[in-house]
Amino acid sequence: MRTNSHRRTFAAVVATCVLSLGATACGGPEPSADAAAKDVASALEAGGKVTVWAWEPTLKKVAADFEKKYPKVDIELINAGTGDKQYTALQNAVAAGSGAPDVAQVEYYAIGQFAIGKALEELSPYGAATHDQAFTTGPWSAVRYGKGIYAVPMDSGPMALFYNKKVFDRHGIAVPTTWDEYVDAARALHKADPKLYITNDTGDAGATTSLIWQAGGRPYRVDGTRIGIDFGDEATTRYAETWQKLIDERLLAPVASWSDEWYKGLADGSIATLATGAWMPANFASGAPAASGDWRVAPLPQWTKGAAAGAENGGSSLAVPKASKNKALAYAFIEYATTGPGATGRVAEGAFPATRADLESPAFLATAFPYFGGQQANRILAAASREVAAGWSYLPYQVYANSVFKDTVGKAYVSSATLSQGLEAWAATSAKYGTDQGFKVAGK
CATH class of the missing domain: 3.40.190.10 (Periplasmic binding protein-like II)
Structure with missing residues (x-):
């Protein structure tokens, strides 16, 4: 059970912003699309440090590959606790106004909590909206709140x-x-x-x-x-x-x-x-x-x-907290991990994809699972991802x-x-x- 102190912390975060939903009272002005896109490219050229709070093990290789491709970037991957434990830490950082990461793993059911509290950056201006056909319906719907996109799907759980x-x-x-x-x-x-x-x-x-x-x-x-x-x-x-x-x-x-x-x-x-x-x-x-x-x-x-x-049951995304000091570079890492080479790499490491391309890949579908007696289980799981009910x-x-x-x-x-x-x-x-x-x- 979550402690009462945690409940009060979340209540404070929500109460601060719930009545100003749709305004920018809990964050600065949103960047324009062109400016944000240029910021992403410039951020990769300049490099810097990106702190990532996540428990998903396949991100370790993604971080290493990203650093190899962009030598000026340092990805600090921190396991701040699984699920609720990390959410508590993130909520505390939001309430304190300091200590938040640049990227946070957030399960789909929890996105609304942070979006309503204005704790997450809206990612459309950075290019997230261009990926609306890249993901299956369930995960993509889950990262949207109102008219905004507050995270990018990392995996799925049909x-x-x-x-x-x-x-x-x-x-x-x-x-x-x-x-x-x-x-x-x-x-x-x-x-x-x-x-x-x-x-x-x-x-x-x-x-x-x-x-x-x-x-x-x-x-x-x-x-x-x-x-x-x-x-x-x-x-x-x-x-x-x-x-x-x-x-x-x-x-x-x-x-x-x-x-x-x-x-x-x-x-x-x-x-x-x-x-x-x-x-x-x-x-x-x-x-x-x-x-x-x-x-x-x-x-x-x-x-x-x-x-x-x-x-769907489970599955999570990567989001950029409003308090991130390096939002453009953080988004660049998220894009790499969810729609770029990192996505395919994570699937090879055992993650179940949310991307249509990976789900339709002949190699993915033909993967034989020794644990399941050689069954090509991904054929059933991929079909399940197409049958997730909407709404x-x-x-x-x-x-x-x-x-x-x-x-x-x-x-x-x-x-x-x-x-x-x-x-x-x-x-x-x-x-x-x-x-x-x-x-x-x-x-x-």
Whole structure:
């Protein structure tokens, strides 16, 4: 859980600027397109230091390659913590007015938080708008807030079903193509061996919103400072009722993701599937090497038989904080890492691309994964990226909303409360927070 001091820090950042959305009260005047483009070229010629806060491991090689191409540039790559830990540090730097990096890795769900707080540079004038056809729909939509572009996609997380073929074959279980079949498979596996679970889940905000997204739910409506929050639509209800069966029948392993116990479950097959983002393969190989050859990749189960709807889970971007002292050079590095040679290099290192060119590359599609028994898994994952449903929005304070997920929806996993009741409580808590920060929040 995020601490109360963190919540206050974010509240201060948002409250400072929320009522001046669209103005430049929290930053200086925007550069013109021509001036910014010239600044980028001039910055590369002049060189200098660029501090990058990021946890993504493939950026290490990107930084080295960039320095080799531009000897006058020094890239200082700092792991300020994964996800929320880095966001806390970045928010503190914004509030203090000093200590912010030149480039920051920001997950898609968190971009709105920093954009609404005027903490990020709008990148259109630097050339970001010229890449609007370079990326798939989900990531490109995620880096836009209002009419601005506040980051450039670095990778993506179209969802697929990773399943243990060895376990499924042993018990004669067919790979589920719908979520109703998934529930049936969960029952069959657990009945065959009480130590087997279809998946693990102790309550995760990202997974929940992604499955609602895929089902067709659109609980968040964002229009500047006007926000709507509604988890009562038909699609969200269908998700809640389906997942409630897995909870009620105790078909979910009570194991936290990324824990040692979780990796053990993936390795020994007691956790038989994961419905997650396309960035997962490298984590299988490094975290559960003993299961190499046992796992495969399949399309995400559908809420309606025969449909082809997807969603994103995870993925992140690179942004330039307003407080950067070298914005043009920072953008040059971002462009290199996301659309230039660095993008292809990162894919070769195991990152899953957000760029259409890389996703359509014959070499990428034909890559055989020894961990998945030689399967050309990228063909399924690339198809999933094309099926991501449009129209999804996150709250401009989603980081805060996710921090109170365990206090609301999470109760359904440890008490008699239902998911539907938890979602209602989550909506109410999120709405109150938004109202307190100056947003105009509407319910159903």
